[in-house]
Amino acid sequence: MIKTFFKRLLLGLLVILIAAAAFATHEWKAEKPFMFRAFLDRTLIQFAFESPETLTSLGFLESLGIKGHNAKLDDNSPQSTDELYEKLPKIKEVLLSYDDESLSESDQLSKEITLYLLEFGEQSEPFRYHNYPVNQLFGVQNGYPSFMEAQHQVHSVEDAENYLARLEAVRVKFAQALAGIQLREEKGILPPRFVVDRVLDEMTTFVATPAQENILYTSLKTKLDDAADVNEQDKSRLLASAERNIVDYVYPAYDLFIEYFERIKPRTGEDAGFWRLPDGDKAYQAALKFFTTTDYTADEIHQIGLSEVARIQAEILAILANEGFDTSQGFSQAIEALAADERFYYEDSDEGRAQILKDYQKILDEIEVGIDSAFRIRPKAGMEVVRIPEFKEKTSPGAYYQQPAIDGSRPGRFFANLYDIKATPTYSMRTLAYHEGIPGHHFQIAISMELEGLPFIRKISPFTAYTEGWALYTEQLAWELGFQENPFDNIGRLQAELFRAVRLVVDTGIHAKRWTREQAIDYMKANTGMAQSDVVSEIERYIVMPGQATAYKVGMMKILELREQAKAVLGDRFDLRDFHDVVLKNGAVPLDILERLVQQYIEST
Template sequence: MKRFFKWIGTGLLVVVLLGGSFAAHEWYADKPFYFNNFLNREMVKVAFDSPETLTSLGFLESVGIKGHNSELDDASPEKGEALFDKARGIRQVIVDYDNEDLSKDELLSKKITLYLLDYLIGNEPFQYHTYPVNQLFGVQNGFPSFMQGQHQINDATDVENYLSRLGAVDEKFAQVLEGLKLREEKGIIPPQFVITRVLDEMNGFVASPLNENILYSSLKEKMADIETLSQEQQDEFLAKAEARINDDVNRAYQLFIDYFTTLQAKAGNDHGYWHLPDGDKVYANALRFFTTTDMTADEIHNIGLKEVARIQGEMMTILEGEGYDVTLGFTKAMDALAADPSHYYEDNDAGREQILKDYQTILDEIEEGMSEVFRIRPEAGMEVVRIPEFKEKTAPGAYYQQPAIDGSRPGRFFANLYDIKATPKYSMRTLAYHEGIPGHHFQIALAMEMEGMPFIRKMSPFTAYTEGWALYSEYLAWEMGFQDNPLDNLGRLQAELFRAVRLVVDTGIHQKRWTREEAIDYMASNTGMALSDVTSEIERYIVMPGQATSYKVGMLKILELREKAKTALGDKFDLRDFHDVVLKNGAVPLAILEELIDAYIQEKQV
């Protein structure tokens, strides 16, 4: 609990839980005395209205509060629509706080919060322009992952709560289905391939033997570590879990299977958002949100083309130096590199286990060298784990999961080991730096641990900043000498090329009306990536328009601002100072990041 109070940055919740007239005022007043109290209070209310969020945050359990772990979130359309009224109310109160009464940091919090609220409110007309059940995410794979990765099992009460959630899953699926039908009425129907992927995933989940079902095997594995549970108790709990999986869970999945089977006849093969009602407006809105800029799709597309050409040129120089024939062009040279078996691990369990160990070694190594360029680092540890096998076929190559607030769970770098050839040895350092240290783990865990920062700034979803930082971290690690092997540097450049290609294909699909196949062909021809990775990536961009452009846009901005600071400060420039400014304010829109760097420059020049 102590770590949560430090993380949330206020004693307000402590006082509320203990009682007190001042605390009561701050909790119930339309406008609390202290601005940060208002921001934190509203975010705490949002968290307390989401049982799944409370489970993920993991702070109430340490004081014996576990009731929320028996419930699932309300996923009904009515709940989602009420969010907009809530947002307008919060915005009005924020505006009522006079800027002259706020500190410098509170003014920053006000600006960031208004940015988020204005986007949310402005997006209300397009709230159903999404595919909430798709091959990457959705309740159909999110629920099993949540139960396996977030729901802790430490005693019999935790098991009872687990079983309760299994019994509630059919209601949640029914709520999601209401939203899917509303989208269908509005003409928001996912492309054919999305429905095919989702049906394959759900049919496979339902058909899998009980001992391979992650909802069953995860519970069994977690209970085995609890000394206070006898084998007889465990068997009884497992029997109940089996019954609920066969009844409530499978009924929920069958509801979706039946719906998507029927919907398939209405789905087409136009893949870009341009084909949806108001699709051009929705895509422009998505680009504004994910890049936090006013760049147009054409501007982003052209930047991508230029960066692709530049990075490929650098890669060809390395390939030639390593003895590869570059006379036949980039694709052939990369194919020759990919065909060399020495770059891959054994395609078996032992090989995959070795990948995880080597990732951890890479991260342990770079962590030792961080003091040269960082003054701060997170208290939370980090571990490397495999993406659950039931969903790795359509999952991304890797992703990061933030640590629990109370320290019960470290940050986690999830690695996709489905296709062994998608993990060449020369690409591992770059991926580890991006997802782990000094990438996502440094930035996200540090923000969570920052004292005095409002809750909303610890969790703000500015992808251009967070992914831009992670991509910048790959470049920084190379500058520091951690990728001095030419092929490791080639892996870094290939990863950067991948993000540059994203600028081209995302705008190509949603603005220039490229087909899925055209986008796959462009990415495969210009990255040298495994076809399995290329296919899943392009399919990701189709269901998440705009998001993929944020990485490269964010990285370019951070590098631009670093160069701006170096030029302005000369000998006074210290990279550690720059990183402090970038990291100590949490995730921010890129325009606000520039304001922060300008203020830092001005302060240093005095």
């Protein structure tokens, strides 16, 4: 978990720092730089230089003529993770050596947030193997080809030779990953059987594909065809080498995994929760703490979820009854009747999908010019709606947000999935647009990136309860501001909140209360009205990502609680714009720190 966190932090970091020559020689080499911010930013840069894949993704060294890292892959060995954990105490020691009295208020907060993350790294070390590195959602088996296709650029023969070198290096990378998986097996940590079935299906299909039809070959061919500086003779030679490397190195690497998972499959079972693992209850509590940034127990989160499910369903049923729907048979039947109503869907055609994008943009343009009463701070970066590329729509989520480019060359983007027209009822569109776009993720992420004078760890810190809590909060905020006056739009909002409340129940049900996968599927299906296939994929996501799905609702509820506290104390002096300034101007923070910041705002006001 901690290793993944550091990799996420690195993205977007180096371009500005190196290009601007931000550090003097002393600040780069000294054990303790004079400047506190230099210490924080330098630490992340040093981690970046140990990750050739991160350097490739950032793409800044190539402009300096440095390309050697593009021939290498990250060290995936358990030893590399050992080394990371060994570095944390030294980083913490240097961090604590900066006296609070010598730091500004902002730097003191940066120190506190960094310390929070370092201490979580220390606390989580005993549970570092409580995960399934290869699963149906993510892992080296699908991350590697995706990385090669999306991140490895080919504009010259040298670039292509580096690509070929990475095709050879994959066997070492997979062997290193397998060593980590086998360590987990020795510790009694095996994935549920459905995970093994999913990844075996994925990998056997991958290796059964003729090399010239494999994405690693076709992607290179496309890049070479677009590379003006590569002649036809070199293209033929390079593609022939790629085909050989796929057969000689890539497929044998996947065979390592296939053989392993086929061997362990008879020893796996249907139980899916963390409770079945050694110290699984402690590992799950650590995951809840990381994702929610609270000390809530699984029982507390479960009960919150049950209470919220009942409240939200009652509100939805009241609206449906008022709109003439039959609610006498209960929630499940009533919500399915709504979903079956054809008046809420676009035409299943290219024209219908184009209209969806136009309507999404209209929704965002409308709220952007209509929320001056709620926001003083605004992102400078623009916002646009685009379709998720068709080649990956089928396996992509319903929507996601992509942050704007650091250099301002690309606006923030709300990607909408238009694969299944039935997945976009008109009454859900406003809520989704507010969550992913304005004033949800676009405001929070773009503003955070634009904050001046903050170290990068503050701009891109990984506090899910804050980031997703904010986006879910803005769904309700938009309704409060009058942007969802249509009662069916309000049902769309409540359905989205209900979905997050159900997550509290099923995540804790699976991992703490010993629910079976089937129990969780049945509960989510009955209490959301979602399609069976969507429910199955969601439940299977929670099984391999324990605790993550609980962060959304916990974060939203905390922001609402803090807003109500401020209103109650300040009365007529409460200004919603001031409250949002406090929440947005400090970047992502743990919820207890957010609470302290709001209390300070209340006291100062």
